[in-house]
Amino acid sequence: MDDRVILRVGAKVLIPFILLFALYVQFHGDYGPGGGFQAGVIFAAGFVLYALIYGLENVKQVLPPKVAYTCAASGVLLYAGVGYLTMVLGGDFLDYGVLAHNPEHGQHYGILLVELGVLITVFGVMVGVFYAFAGRGRLDS
């Protein structure tokens, strides 16, 4: 417990910033390097760090595996849902221009929504992969 203090305190300080940085990367994807995939991976990395320091059971209480797998599927549905919405509103598939009153705002909203879908899916998949690998074949805790 003694030599773990630094790790525990350090993780407690860093993890919120990691998650915040993921959101920063997500929203600045159009003006700098970033976007949904990178943000999803960074977000998942925060949770993996928590799992490494505090243990797999604790992180599974914070984020149950069911939620991770549901996220993985829901992001795809969100992305395709935006596509269906644009078809219903009269454009082609994923024609973001019809989403708002003028095409520029429509593009903005469309990209925001699909990147959110990508974030949710990538986050769910990365955490899901970690859960699938981490829990196997351990005899000690």
Place this chain on the structure above:
Amino acid sequence: MVLGLFNYWAVIFLMMIGLYTLIARDNLIKKILGLNIFQTSVFILYITMGKVSEGTAPIFVKGVEDVVYSNPIPHVLILTAIVVGVATTSLGLSLVIRIKEAYGTIEEDEIEDGRP
């Protein structure tokens, strides 16, 4: 010629290392790593192709005329290819875990010999 085409030399070097590791090593995880190195060499090929000489990052700068931008398309293609590579690696690693549980070893020659 060597210095001007330096990026292609790097690509070929990595590609050959990746392919050699993939073919010659028996350990399944090393095969997956070889595949990763091979895919990385292809990413470098694309991205270095996208750089326009004197070009800046392909982010639109408002209000400034005649800026030379690098090509953003290879970056988009490579992002997709990286995601595919990640999915392939995670699928391969999960297969290796199950092979280890089923066979007790991850050396390909021992698996083929039929160790129970």
Place this chain on the structure above:
Amino acid sequence: MTHHLPVLLVVVPLVAAPIAALVNRPRISWAVAVVATLWTLYAALGLLSETMAVGAIHYELGGWVAPYGIEYVVDPVNAWVMVIVALIGALVTPYARRSVEHEISEDRIPLFYAAFILCLTGLLGIAITGDVFNVFVFLEISSLSAYALIALGNDRRALMASFRYLIMGSVGATFIVIGIGLMYVMTGTLNMADLANRLPEVASSRTIPVAFTFLTVGITLKLALFPLHAWLPNAYAYAPSAVTAFIASTATKVAVYLLLRFFFTVFGAAFSFDIMQLDLILIPLALIGIVTMSLVAIYQKNVKRLLAYSSIAQIGYMVLGISLASVLGLTAGILHLFNHALMKGALFMSMGCVMYRVGSVRLERMSGLGRSMPWTMAAFVVGGLSLIGVPLTVGFISKWYLVQAALEQGMWPVACVVLIGSLLALMYIWKVVEVAYFRECDPELGISEAPFSLLAPTWVLVLCNLYFGINASGGVDIATRAAEVLLGVLS
């Protein structure tokens, strides 16, 4: 809605897959899969009839105009391939309900259906898209889900087979990416029609033949043409029965379509066959593949592995037809895409029925099945006759066209090899028929006929074999039109 049909064909199964995964009940996931595959069959048939009447159909995604955005192009070639994939998908899904419950543990069944629908999405996407990088994306979607599906097999050797397929398939896909990248460097576009316009002016540089070579090697690896076939036998033999029936009938066909698309539409027949001399390489490889793989098939003790080696030989026939590069040769190759899907689908489905009742597909366990499982083995016999190329079955039609195409170009040895291949097919089919019909079965084992839900899709395919063998005009018309489109005879 018909305006959006090209994209709905791909997007509806894309949405059905996460729904099947979220629902998490085996029966409901199966129902979602049935709805998705029936929709794709309806959409594919609609697109085929529309394109045969109207010509090429274009759909731009996101509203972006063609060379700048991704567009979906439907012409008789890929509409035909999409109908094949959708038909096999729609037949395998009802078949899969009992077969999968028998072979895969219950908690994995919803994920099985999710991966299955994703594989279908990927294959349809490869066929419909008109953008070369989009081809790579859908190729990887279908391949990754195929690796996962194959690994679900009962036998632990399925894991090793799936791993080997993963390594080899990823190398092939990466070669395709290299080829695409080199083409993009020289022309600056990823759209197939635009590439076809721009490639002739840069074709004399050294990059384009290298790109062509990388693409050919990558696609023939996915195709399992003779030297690059090592992943196929184990992958087909140890996968679950429904998976083998689906993948054997569709994945390699779509790779053949990709070959057609790149050789004839993007690069052009003149570049591929006159300048790059592709026929000098493909025809010998196809011929060697036909003979050696049929010979290896004769010595197999596992019937699914036997059929897998037979598939590699049949792919040799398809590539042979394509390499002859004439209207007759292309018609033969494209027709054989459909016919082989029907034949192998019926054969692998009947093996799935055997696996369901007997628990094994090894030859020694199949004694006397002709008496205890008459309908199943009759389906196998008709499929086998089709494989050999007996008249009245669909296999005869494609062999006929293939021999005609070879003789039209004066290649007597090629026609002889095609006939030798039929003779070898007779030998390995006879092996199975002899064990099933001419040996005694052990009455203690209590083997009864397969259930109706497994037999019905099998017999639908068998009857298609016979119907399209007797009345071949529909298929031949579509294949001829597709061949003319590819060769530019009809623009």
